[in-house]
Amino acid sequence: MNLYEKLKNKTVLVTGGAGFIGSNLCEHLLSINTHVICLDNFSTGKHENIAPFLQHENFKLIEGDIRNLHDCMIACKHVDYILHQAALGSVPRSINDPITTNNVNVSGFLNMLVAARDNAVSRFVYAASSSTYGDHEALPKKEDIIGKPLSPYAITKYVNELYADIFKKTYNLDTIGLRYFNVFGKNQDPNGAYAAVIPKFIQQYINYESPVINGDGSYSRDFTYIENVIQMNINALITEDPEALNTVYNVACGERTTLLKLATSIKSYLTEFDGKINDIDIKFRDNRVGDIPHSLASIQKAKTLLNYKPTHDFNKGLKEAICWYWNNLK
Numbered sequence: 001m002n003l004y005e006k007l008k009n010k011t012v013l014v015t016g017g018a019g020f021i022g023s024n025l026c027e028h029l030l031s032i033n034t035h036v037i038c039l040d041n042f043s044t045g046k047h048e049n050i051a052p053f054l055q056h057e058n059f060k061l062i063e064g065d066i067r068n069l070h071d072c073m074i075a076c077k078h079v080d081y082i083l084h085q086a087a088l089g090s091v092p093r094s095i096n097d098p099i100t101t102n103n104v105n106v107s108g109f110l111n112m113l114v115a116a117r118d119n120a121v122s123r124f125v126y127a128a129s130s131s132t133y134g135d136h137e138a139l140p141k142k143e144d145i146i147g148k149p150l151s152p153y154a155i156t157k158y159v160n161e162l163y164a165d166i167f168k169k170t171y172n173l174d175t176i177g178l179r180y181f182n183v184f185g186k187n188q189d190p191n192g193a194y195a196a197v198i199p200k201f202i203q204q205y206i207n208y209e210s211p212v213i214n215g216d217g218s219y220s221r222d223f224t225y226i227e228n229v230i231q232m233n234i235n236a237l238i239t240e241d242p243e244a245l246n247t248v249y250n251v252a253c254g255e256r257t258t259l260l261k262l263a264t265s266i267k268s269y270l271t272e273f274d275g276k277i278n279d280i281d282i283k284f285r286d287n288r289v290g291d292i293p294h295s296l297a298s299i300q301k302a303k304t305l306l307n308y309k310p311t312h313d314f315n316k317g318l319k320e321a322i323c324w325y326w327n328n329l330k
């Protein structure tokens, strides 16, 4: 049997399904005839991200909160697999409000594990984070070598990994953690104090505003296009290799781009749509607390154990994302 057939007519719960990554996962799962349940409290997610699915016969929305065990239990009923994406992202948000971040990202995560266990869910795949590498300077980042967390957010994501490990050992719940590296693509919110850098810069250029880089632009990131993230989630759901389970993987491109290169690439791609964007200067300010200077993933483990074959490098992904924003932001 084709492994992708495994998901046909199965039920997958996507927590945080109205958010950026979650809504892209819902869309893909529906396209391969999977039944999708989306659990979201719309704290950062948007109704418009799931509006196209609301009439779909295989889609069900549960408006609820992962901090509420009852909501988690209801959402996990008759579910085969979970893609757990619900969390409060952003390092600065966690520095401003560590208690709420901890409640959602740790207590909410634990509720979801308990609900998965009690409903005999077959596999729990969850969004981990590259922030878990913390202050360890080695590049590229390999899954087994981490440093000390640099923010409350990073602590919560590391605690998720520890809980997932214990739920395998104690209750035999199969889990896979996906350490996402700076994901970007359609549906990522460009607005608000905690917006990610790529949609923010794109929107600023489209509005003829200067993007502002924290630091001198030399900090670098392994920016990862959403299609690669979808692939890893699906591969994590369908793998039948026991060696591939109950561990964590980097989900990245394996390519490092500086913030300055990012800003200039966005500008040059957008200039093809609107020549006036070429005249916009880039501005600089101090580095932010909690930001790591460089991030680059080894994707060898994902390739070897989860058959990961990234389809989009940084440039291909950025061009696709910019086309989407150009058609949807203006």
Ligand SMILES: NC(=O)c1ccc[n+]([C@@H]2O[C@H](COP(=O)([O-])OP(=O)(O)OC[C@H]3O[C@@H](n4cnc5c(N)ncnc54)[C@H](O)[C@@H]3O)[C@@H](O)[C@H]2O)c1
Pocket: 015, 016, 017, 018, 019, 020, 021, 022, 039, 040, 041, 042, 043, 044, 045, 046, 064, 065, 066, 067, 084, 085, 086, 087, 088, 089, 090, 104, 108, 127, 128, 129, 130, 179, 180, 181, 182, 183, 184
């Ligand atoms: N985007 C990235 O670059 C990145 C990097 C590393 C890890 N991650 C992780 O990936 C996951 C998805 O991130 P995203 O970028 O799509 O963020 P997002 O904010 O767009 O999506 C998160 C979703 O979770 C929902 N949510 C938040 N709190 C909730 C609660 N208490 N109950 C129910 N739903 C709740 C939000 O409403 C939103 O729809 C998160 O776990 C995040 O930590 C993202």
